[in-house]
Amino acid sequence: xxxxxIKYKSEADFAKLRESAKVVAVTLAEVxxxxxxxxxxxxxxxxxxxxxxxxxxxxSFKGYEGFPAALCLSxxxxxxxxxxKAGDVLRDGDIISVDCGALLDGFxxxxxxxFAVGEVSEEVRLLMDRTKESLMLGIKAAMNGNTVGDIGHxxxxxxxxxxxxxxxxxxxxxxxxxxxxxxxxxxxGRPHSGDRLQPGMCIxxxxxxxxxxxxxxxxxxxxxxxxxxxxxxxxxxxxLIITDKGTExxxxxxxxxxxxxxxxxx
Ligand code: MG
Ligand code: MG
Numbered sequence: 001x002x003x004x005x006i007k008y009k010s011e012a013d014f015a016k017l018r019e020s021a022k023v024v025a026v027t028l029a030e031v032x033x034x035x036x037x038x039x040x041x042x043x044x045x046x047x048x049x050x051x052x053x054x055x056x057x058x059x060s061f062k063g064y065e066g067f068p069a070a071l072c073l074s075x076x077x078x079x080x081x082x083x084x085k086a087g088d089v090l091r092d093g094d095i096i097s098v099d100c101g102a103l104l105d106g107f108x109x110x111x112x113x114x115f116a117v118g119e120v121s122e123e124v125r126l127l128m129d130r131t132k133e134s135l136m137l138g139i140k141a142a143m144n145g146n147t148v149g150d151i152g153h154x155x156x157x158x159x160x161x162x163x164x165x166x167x168x169x170x171x172x173x174x175x176x177x178x179x180x181x182x183x184x185x186x187x188x189g190r191p192h193s194g195d196r197l198q199p200g201m202c203i204x205x206x207x208x209x210x211x212x213x214x215x216x217x218x219x220x221x222x223x224x225x226x227x228x229x230x231x232x233x234x235x236x237x238x239x240l241i242i243t244d245k246g247t248e249x250x251x252x253x254x255x256x257x258x259x260x261x262x263x264x265x266x
Contacts, residue, residue: 006174006182008200013107013176014241014250017202020057020109021239021250023102027051028113029255031071031100035115037092041073041084044098052102060101060108060179067223072099072112074224079167079208079216079233081223092118095128097235101179108179110204111251112237115260123211124232127164131209131234134158136265138187138205142240142247147196152189155207159187165214167233170225172205175239199244206237238266 009017030051031044049070052059059070067083074082074097075090082097090096099112114128134155141154156166172185183195187207197203212231219226227233239251253264 004182006195006201007176008198009176009202009241010200014202014243016105016107017109017176017239017241018250020102020104020107021111021252022109023052023055023057023104024100024109024111025252025255026055027100027102028098028111029259031098032113032115032256032259035090035096035117037090037118039090041075041088041090042086044073045069045071045084048098048100052100055102055104057102057104060103060110064179072097074099074233074235076232077227077230079210079225079227080170080235081225083221083223090117093120095120095124095232095234099235099237106177108175108177109239109251110175110179110237111239112206112235113253113256114234114236126162127209127211127232128234130159130162130164131207132236134207134209135205135236135238138207139238139240139247139249139266142197142203142205142242144197144199144242144244144247147192147194148183148185149189149193150191151205152186153191156188159207159209165210165212165227167208167210167214167216169216170208172203172237175202175204197242199242201242202239203242204237204239206235208233208235
């Protein structure tokens with residue numbers, strides 16, 4: 001195994017990362033406009049890919065280790081890495097996590113949002129809200145000088161009070177010229193443990209939280225990750241940079257909020 005160093009970014013790199021993140025923000029909002037019962041997943045994927053390309057960017061996920069689509073579309077008990085397949089259609093009461101990556105000018109943007117399709121049950125709505133809240137707490141912990149363990153601890157302790165499962169096999173990550181760089185950002189951990197957050201880092205925090213148990217399995221397609229108990233899971237992801245002036249969230253849900261009529265903090 002090759003030892004991978006953390007790749008610290010310059011101000012110029014940060015400027016490019018902000019632009020990549022903007023493409024993802026616009027794309028997720030475009031997809032959001034089309035989320036309703038009866039819509040095929042392949043249609044959402046084509047909307048996403050078109051939007052990314054309209055902004056002169058490349059879908060980061062398409063072809064990544066053979067992934068066949070521009071978006072990861074993960075419905076209900078699919079935690080992450082769902083592949084939009086012909087014939088798959090959204091139904092009233094579903095939830096769908098839309099994860100989008102865009103490569104622009106050499107740097108990747110990568111973030112995700114879980115949407116309700118029509119009316120979802122109260123317990124699923126709470127799972128979504130609390131997963132997003134755990135991401136906000138993770139962001140609060142992502143301060144210069146703190147560690148990745150502080151982030152994971154914040155996410156985990158918040159979610160476990162509700163009896164939710166915190167998926168451990170997948171985690172957030174550093175990001176830059178490569179989509180997945182060091183350090184790993186697990187959604188669990190001990191305070192003050194693991195890699196230290198320092199100026200020049202760009203990271204993605206992405207809690208994957210389940211209504212039931214945390215155990216998962218991978219479908220035969222080699223990608224799609226389900227909860228073992230087939231209960232739903234939510235997934236939100238933000239992308240941030242650490243500078244000596246503080247932490248800046250460069251991803252944004254504001255445009256999604258405009259579509260959904262929700263007030264988003266970032
Ligand atoms: Mg990610
Ligand atoms: Mg992602």
